[in-house]
Amino acid sequence: MSKFILEMIGITKEFPGVKALDNVNLQVKEGEIHALCGENGAGKSTLMKVLSGVYPYGSYSGDILFKGNTCQFKDIKQSEKLGIVIIHQELALIPELSIAENIFLGNEQSRRGIINWNETTVKTKKLLKTVGLAESPSTLITNIGVGKQQLVEIAKALSKEVKLLILDEPTAALNEDDSENLLNLLLHLKKQGITSIIISHKLNEISKVADAITILRDGQTIETIDVIDGGISEDRIIKGMVGRDLTNRYPERVSNIGEVIFAVENWNVYHPLHSERKIIDQVNLTIKKGEVVGIAGLMGAGRTELAMSIFGKSYGQKISGRLFKHGKELDIKNIPDAINNGLAYVTEDRKQYGLILIDDIKTNITLSNLEKISKTKVVNQHKEVIEAESFRQKMNIKTPSVFQKTGNLSGGNQQKVVLSKWIFSDPDILILDEPTRGIDVGAKYEIYTIINQLANEDKGVLLISSELPEILGMCDRIYVMSEGRITGELLKDDATQENIMKYMTYERGQYHEHEAANSK
Amino acid sequence: MSMKPQIQNDVSLENKSTTSILQVLKSNMRQYGMFFALVLIILLFQLLTEGILLKPLNITNIILQNSYILVLAIGMVLVIITGHIDLSVGSIAAFVGAISGILIINHNIPTILAILICLIIGAVIGAWQGFWIAYVKIPAFIVTLAGMLLFRGATMLVLDGQSIAPYPKSFQGISSGFIPDPIGNGGLHILTILLGLVFSIIYILMEQRNRKNQLRYDFEVSSNGLYIGKLVGIVALINIFTYVLATYEGIPTILIILFTLILLYTFVMKKTVMGRHVYAIGGNEKAASLTGVKTKKVTFLVFVNMGVLSALSGIIFAARLNAATPKAGNLFELDAIAACFIGGASAYGGIGTVGGAIVGGLVMGVMNNGMSLMGLGIDWQQGIKGLVLLLAVAFDIYNKNKAS
Numbered sequence: 001m002s003k004f005i006l007e008m009i010g011i012t013k014e015f016p017g018v019k020a021l022d023n024v025n026l027q028v029k030e031g032e033i034h035a036l037c038g039e040n041g042a043g044k045s046t047l048m049k050v051l052s053g054v055y056p057y058g059s060y061s062g063d064i065l066f067k068g069n070t071c072q073f074k075d076i077k078q079s080e081k082l083g084i085v086i087i088h089q090e091l092a093l094i095p096e097l098s099i100a101e102n103i104f105l106g107n108e109q110s111r112r113g114i115i116n117w118n119e120t121t122v123k124t125k126k127l128l129k130t131v132g133l134a135e136s137p138s139t140l141i142t143n144i145g146v147g148k149q150q151l152v153e154i155a156k157a158l159s160k161e162v163k164l165l166i167l168d169e170p171t172a173a174l175n176e177d178d179s180e181n182l183l184n185l186l187l188h189l190k191k192q193g194i195t196s197i198i199i200s201h202k203l204n205e206i207s208k209v210a211d212a213i214t215i216l217r218d219g220q221t222i223e224t225i226d227v228i229d230g231g232i233s234e235d236r237i238i239k240g241m242v243g244r245d246l247t248n249r250y251p252e253r254v255s256n257i258g259e260v261i262f263a264v265e266n267w268n269v270y271h272p273l274h275s276e277r278k279i280i281d282q283v284n285l286t287i288k289k290g291e292v293v294g295i296a297g298l299m300g301a302g303r304t305e306l307a308m309s310i311f312g313k314s315y316g317q318k319i320s321g322r323l324f325k326h327g328k329e330l331d332i333k334n335i336p337d338a339i340n341n342g343l344a345y346v347t348e349d350r351k352q353y354g355l356i357l358i359d360d361i362k363t364n365i366t367l368s369n370l371e372k373i374s375k376t377k378v379v380n381q382h383k384e385v386i387e388a389e390s391f392r393q394k395m396n397i398k399t400p401s402v403f404q405k406t407g408n409l410s411g412g413n414q415q416k417v418v419l420s421k422w423i424f425s426d427p428d429i430l431i432l433d434e435p436t437r438g439i440d441v442g443a444k445y446e447i448y449t450i451i452n453q454l455a456n457e458d459k460g461v462l463l464i465s466s467e468l469p470e471i472l473g474m475c476d477r478i479y480v481m482s483e484g485r486i487t488g489e490l491l492k493d494d495a496t497q498e499n500i501m502k503y504m505t506y507e508r509g510q511y512h513e514h515e516a517a518n519s520k
Numbered sequence: 521m522s523m524k525p526q527i528q529n530d531v532s533l534e535n536k537s538t539t540s541i542l543q544v545l546k547s548n549m550r551q552y553g554m555f556f557a558l559v560l561i562i563l564l565f566q567l568l569t570e571g572i573l574l575k576p577l578n579i580t581n582i583i584l585q586n587s588y589i590l591v592l593a594i595g596m597v598l599v600i601i602t603g604h605i606d607l608s609v610g611s612i613a614a615f616v617g618a619i620s621g622i623l624i625i626n627h628n629i630p631t632i633l634a635i636l637i638c639l640i641i642g643a644v645i646g647a648w649q650g651f652w653i654a655y656v657k658i659p660a661f662i663v664t665l666a667g668m669l670l671f672r673g674a675t676m677l678v679l680d681g682q683s684i685a686p687y688p689k690s691f692q693g694i695s696s697g698f699i700p701d702p703i704g705n706g707g708l709h710i711l712t713i714l715l716g717l718v719f720s721i722i723y724i725l726m727e728q729r730n731r732k733n734q735l736r737y738d739f740e741v742s743s744n745g746l747y748i749g750k751l752v753g754i755v756a757l758i759n760i761f762t763y764v765l766a767t768y769e770g771i772p773t774i775l776i777i778l779f780t781l782i783l784l785y786t787f788v789m790k791k792t793v794m795g796r797h798v799y800a801i802g803g804n805e806k807a808a809s810l811t812g813v814k815t816k817k818v819t820f821l822v823f824v825n826m827g828v829l830s831a832l833s834g835i836i837f838a839a840r841l842n843a844a845t846p847k848a849g850n851l852f853e854l855d856a857i858a859a860c861f862i863g864g865a866s867a868y869g870g871i872g873t874v875g876g877a878i879v880g881g882l883v884m885g886v887m888n889n890g891m892s893l894m895g896l897g898i899d900w901q902q903g904i905k906g907l908v909l910l911l912a913v914a915f916d917i918y919n920k921n922k923a924s
Binding site: 311312314334335336338339345347352353354355356357358359363367368370371374377378379381382385386421425 | 733734737739791792793794796799800803804806807808809810811812813814870871
């Protein structure tokens with residue numbers, strides 16, 4: 001049995017109000033590929049940030065042993081010195097600099113402050129050969145695709161004489177060929193004695209390359225599985241990832257579901273910048289009166305993109321497909337059209353896209369429908385205060401008055417203001433994108449109660465969430481998305497975390513098999 | 521008078537009892553800070569110039585000297601609230617002034633028609649810049665920097681580098697005329713006094729209606745004593761001001777124009793859907809857009825408006841100078857921008873008021889005038905104005921940090 005290169009023992013990390021990591025243990029053997037699995041928010045990225053020094057020593061408790069020595073990193077520089085290099089989900093390359101410049105950024109090959117470009121080029125060429133990238137060192141990053149950029153990141157890590165390479169969702173943005181390529185590179189590096197930790201949602205990739213798998217759930221280590229010859233089944237991993245008790249965190253609701261009020265047919269959307277990249281692929285869905293419909297999916301599955309493209313084409317380009325409300329086709333060109341047709345979209349990022357933080361509660365609430373309190377375009381400010389005040393009481397926004405700036409409110413109260421704003425626009429269909437993200441349990445319960453009320457008022461609710469228990473606890477019907485497609489549709493009674501997770505991790509190839517199997 | 525206190529702030533105070541004067545002052549310090557500073561500056565120069573500053577003749581002068589900057593400041597504060605900037609207003613003013621000269625002096629086109637054409641040209645120029653900024657998404661700094669060079673060049677081109685003068689009396693009257701006095705007999709300007717009384721009555725009626733509304737909706741209001749005190753104070757200010765003007769030649773025509781613009785734009789920004797949308801865009805453009813605000817269209821219109829007001833400013837300046845010159849409007853943009861920032865507008869957008877911009881413009885105008893009266897050179901004046909701008913914004917940021 002080989003010895004451990006890395007041991008993380010009893011790591012606990014707290015953020016205000018949340019315990020992100022709770023006594024987590026991780027042991028990685030020298031020369032293996034170790035996979036880290038868990039749902040969104042399970043604490044994988046946080047753990048890696050603790051390891052690499054993004055969260056400095058002292059901001060967490062527990063011990064990190066690297067090659068048997070205790071480490072107390074104050075910043076990334078110190079961990080990199082020992083050969084621990086992390087490649088983040090969002091690549092940290094500078095688009096307008098060349099490959100060579102990026103690889104040696106912060107580590108310039110220089111003498112007395114003057115860069116030796118010949119040496120830089122020669123070393124870059126060597127590194128590019130190792131990672132199998134056939135590009136000139138002087139090519140600009142902006143001119144190569146994401147797959148190649150990922151390879152440049154790895155080359156950059158190699159230039160720092162990496163011993164332990166950490167990859168956070170390395171294949172999330174890659175197509176199949178590039179992913180394949182990258183995984184083969186990891187296996188190749190393993191032969192050269194480089195240990196890697198890979199965080200990934202793509203279970204088939206993990207079962208292909210990993211030697212050991214550690215599963216995190218809710219900030220705790222669940223188990224570490226050694227992969228013996230013959231691999232490991234994806235179901236086995238899923239079982240570890242989910243399987244938490246569903247306590248009564250969701251208010252009861254008696255569903256009273258009516259006819260279809262909203263339908264999306266053959267919806268296709270392309271990336272706003274890369275016009276050849278299809279983000280949403282032939283999506284069909286329906287929402288019924290008084291129904292809460294969930295959309296589950298992993299990060300990057302296209303849920304937000306689907307919602308925003310439906311809401312007045314606020315995302316993407318070359319959008320095709322048809323929208324129906326009460327059986328009548330809608331012609332929605334922009335956001336005002338969408339609002340006028342009774343659609344509302346509560347964004348997942350309330351601070352950036354939901355609120356005007358420097359404005360007060362009443363101004364934020366009424367902005368979605370100023371006409372309602374206006375006569376000939378003149379706003380009745382007295383009526384405005386009355387309306388806002390009624391929302392403050394109804395939604396239990398905890399603040400002394402509606403003149404409070406929304407920037408000073410807590411996350412839960414901010415979310416209630418955003419919800420109030422959209423309810424004020426009198427919608428028939430509400431799309432709620434991660435409505436409980438980053439808010440405490442009490443406020444979550446209140447938001448759930450509001451969602452139930454909306455359904456009871458015969459509105460249609462589309463609930464996008466990364467938390468499976470929330471989806472299972474709240475929805476009458478669930479769509480599951482993966483890679484821009486709807487890969488499954490489940491009724492409340494049929495849905496389990498396991499089968500949702502299975503649909504969530506479907507990939508394009510598998511999807512076709514699945515379709516074929518269904519049509520037989 | 522332009523700084524009519526707003527009722528919302530009184531309502532926002534927490535305790536249910538009626539509010540005391542100290543609380544009102546404290547909660548509104550940020551908003552009225554610069555207004556108090558203006559009063560202090562006026563008193564300071566009144567002392568330093570041994571009473572010349574507030575002589576009727578000089579008050580009239582201050583109004584005339586600053587009118588074209590104040591007109592620009594009104595448009596500029598809208599631009600700044602949306603989070604943009606406009607560096608081209610001085611050049612546009614010069615260009616439109618030049619066009620007015622060519623139309624009126626060279627081609628004898630009637631004044632009213634010429635002014636109308638000039639305002640339309642201003643709107644077209646504003647639309648041109650608004651198009652690039654709102655729809656093509658080029659930063660306003662760059663578009664208007666280009667405009668600044670472009671329209672300065674165009675001014676010199678159409679004027680052939682020469683000044684054109686003089687304008688007919690009817691045109692000059694815009695910025696040097698006074699309202700007529702059909703009643704008086706050469707002594708005190710009676711119509712001015714009467715207008716002061718009429719304004720006072722309108723003001724009292726509006727305040728009364730507002731208070732009644734607030735009581736009807738069961739909002740808290742300031743105590744009766746405070747309310748009456750405020751009414752008396754402001755009515756007194758209005759009437760002292762008009763009386764002082766009446767002892768000279770009455771109300772200048774330009775003051776009527778300015779006053780109308782200030783009231784109109786304050787109303788639009790505070791009370792209308794359009795105004796709300798302008799603030800929303802500056803506060804968070806993405807959120808505003810996702811809430812159904814037509815951000816591009818509103819931004820475009822703000823620049824069209826700026827173009828029209830630049831044109832008006834150019835007309836007023838040409839009338840005051842009684843000539844169309846290629847040098848007109850030089851550095852106007854900086855005075856207008858400074859006025860907005862001194863008046864509490866935020867460089868990040870979303871915050872600012874028309875009243876604030878006017879107060880900011882007057883702070884600079886009174887200082888200019890006072891320092892000139894004291895015989896300070898232009899060198900000192902520039903330097904001191906620069907420091908005032910810096911200190912005013914520093915004060916504003918200090919207050920903001922303290923509040924949060």
